[in-house]
Amino acid sequence: MTDATPTFERSPDLPPPASTVGVVGWLRQNLFSTWYNTLLTILALWIVWEAVPPVISWAFLTADWAGTSRDDCTSGGACWVFIKEWFGQFIYGRYPIEERWRINFGSIILIVCAATLFFPRFPYKLWVSLFLIFVYPIVAFFLFSGDAFGLEWVETPLWGGLFLTLVIAIVGCVFALPIGIVLALGRRSDMPAVRAVCVAFIELWRGVPLITVLFMASVMFPLFVPEGLTFDKLLRALIGIMLFQAAYLAEVIRGGLQAIPRGQYEGAQALGLSYWKMMILIILPQALKLVIPGIVNSFIALLKDTTLVLIIGLFDFLGMIQAAGTNPDWLGFAVEGYVFAAFVFWVLCFGISRYSLHLERKLHTGH
């Protein structure tokens, strides 16, 4: 090296060419980078242009919002009057109008209790959880069906609408979860008899379509029990759905259990924890956290599958909408009904899925 090393001045950076930054750059890169991308972009734009304005026009611009009967629907767009008029039935089914407050009241208790669990600093979470798990179902049962505490008896065939959908979905999932956990543990048990029973149960229920389960519950089951002994049809359907769901959840949970390294079991055993303490305190919290997406997935599937109860004569949310669509006074508005049903189901399922993402993030402890 000599002292004559030439020195260089660093010239200032040029701004990037306009075609690679900003909106234009983004468009170029993502939508018009090649001739076939350009073609696809144009095709997509054309489809959007053709499809969206009519839908918006139908659903909003030319829709009828005000009125009380089909005669008010004159503009040719969607007749939301239909939804408005039947809204109460869609939500509560044929539950007596003057008793609907009981459903509202029960839902409010549930929502308020559940909401407290969202506050990180709320001190009585354990008590609220215990209340929700052990007391609330009993309270809700008497509140909704009555015949106690001076409440009028509302038989379950009158239950319907979104209320029934949520009852089935929530009962199905909440009670299926513990059963599923026990089945999953049983399937991995060292005891051959326990394992065999669990495998048989899971495979039996997983191998049958839900429709079959519902038919069995409503049509076949009464044939097998002694005459005079009757079970509520809703209860039978609930038990069927619950066991069906439990079998699915068991497999989801088993996947989580398999992902827990052996070292976790050994660490717990070396500390002297018994099998159940090890499972409840160490293994299951980790396994369940891993399979939140799977559990939520099957809960969403269940929520939508509840619509199948229509075939055994229970009028869930979709069932009520269909029933309303066949009402002679309101023939011809099925589309509005289905759009509304799709919208409500989507909102519910999307909400659940967002919540599960939130839960996963909250439970993440950096490993």
Add this chain to the structure above:
Amino acid sequence: MSDAQTATSTDGNGGSAIQMIGVHKWYGQFHVLKDINLAVDRKEKIVVCGPSGSGKSTLIRCINRLEEHQRGQIIVEDIELTNDLKKIDEIRREVGMVFQHFNLFPHLSVLDNLTLAPIWVRKMPKDEAEDVAMKFLTRVKIPEQATKFPGQLSGGQQQRVAIARSLCMNPKIMLFDEPTSALDPEMIKEVLDVMVDLAEEGMTMIVVTHEMGFANRVADRVIFMDGGEVIEQADPETFFNNPQSERTKLFLSQILSH
């Protein structure tokens, strides 16, 4: 092979912390432990070494029944290990174990990792358990990490938490299975220091390790295993300077050469 005739100590009158008498173990057809006879006195520190696959881990895991032996007797703190679950639990309460990969519970904070067993196994009140936990965290020199999760700690810190977690159960015996071999070199010392302290306080310890410096400093006895057998045991002086068997010499030359 008679069990009694090969036993080094058959009295079983409570003099030893651990007695293994004619212990055999198989994995299927594979004979992992062959006629192990070992008596560990109270407060004795034993280092076990030997080539990979020689059965060191299996040996110490038999002591707290993470592995089941098929023949022979294992007596820990005067309790014989049988299929009796109660006795197994009793022994596990007296025997702490530290693993190569820490096996901390990642979903619990450091403090909860430490208080879990005292609360649920020893039925200690929560406040007391937390006091005990903080005491041991201070002893392993990381009290400031109590609220963190294991995933946020370095390997050396995690291993020290794991040691503290075992100590919270107030064990009479501590088993270590290669506690430093998953650690980066600069973290090995901090863990060994904790173990040396523990040894000086008079804990009964069985340590599987290849840290020969540690063995030299702490061990009362070094045991060399190969092929599922105890080939040689001696105090560290004799063991390192004057090994008897060829296999020991070969092993020592291999691990001391780098």
